[in-house]
Amino acid sequence: MSDAAELDSIDLEILRLLQNDARMANKELAAAVRVAPSTCLDRVARLRSIGVILGQTIRVDPERLGRPLDALISLRIQPHRRELVEPFVSHVLGLPETRALYNLAGPDDYLVHVSTAGAADLQRLVLDEFASRDEVSRVQTTLIFQQWSGGPLLPPAGSA
Numbered sequence: 001m002s003d004a005a006e007l008d009s010i011d012l013e014i015l016r017l018l019q020n021d022a023r024m025a026n027k028e029l030a031a032a033v034r035v036a037p038s039t040c041l042d043r044v045a046r047l048r049s050i051g052v053i054l055g056q057t058i059r060v061d062p063e064r065l066g067r068p069l070d071a072l073i074s075l076r077i078q079p080h081r082r083e084l085v086e087p088f089v090s091h092v093l094g095l096p097e098t099r100a101l102y103n104l105a106g107p108d109d110y111l112v113h114v115s116t117a118g119a120a121d122l123q124r125l126v127l128d129e130f131a132s133r134d135e136v137s138r139v140q141t142t143l144i145f146q147q148w149s150g151g152p153l154l155p156p157a158g159s160a
Contacts, residue, residue, distance in 0.1 A: 072114075098113070
């Protein structure tokens with residue numbers, strides 16, 4: 001059984017447009033999808049209420065905030081038990097350098113995207129905040145030289 005929402009072509013166009021510009025005014029959005037502004041507002045509200053639209057975010061330039069070095073830190077937790085994992089996740093999410101945290105299947109358990117002030121700050125983060133923890137059995141750091149974002153996320157073709 002799928003949890004996918006039933007969306008028509010207007011819903012999909014609204015999602016595509018808002019993912020490209022979340023600040024688009026309702027009047028402009030309504031004109032672009034060829035519906036009345038009140039209808040558009042209702043559709044966006046419905047997409048929020050059914051959990052398709054989760055919120056709005058802004059993107060910031062980490063370099064302009066004094067954090068020009070981005071890295072991905074892969075971590076393995078041993079033993080992998082809930083009483084160790086929950087405090088670990090809280091710890092990682094509480095670090096100001098953490099941009100995103102992913103729980104993985106495969107050889108590593110977690111992937112942390114971090115932004116730091118430089119190599120020394122990244123080394124301190126790896127040694128003091130990750131490698132020094134008893135539950136962390138493996139740490140691997142990968143530098144990010146450049147990043148691109150994908151296009152809007154829509155359902156697979158043929159499912160709408």
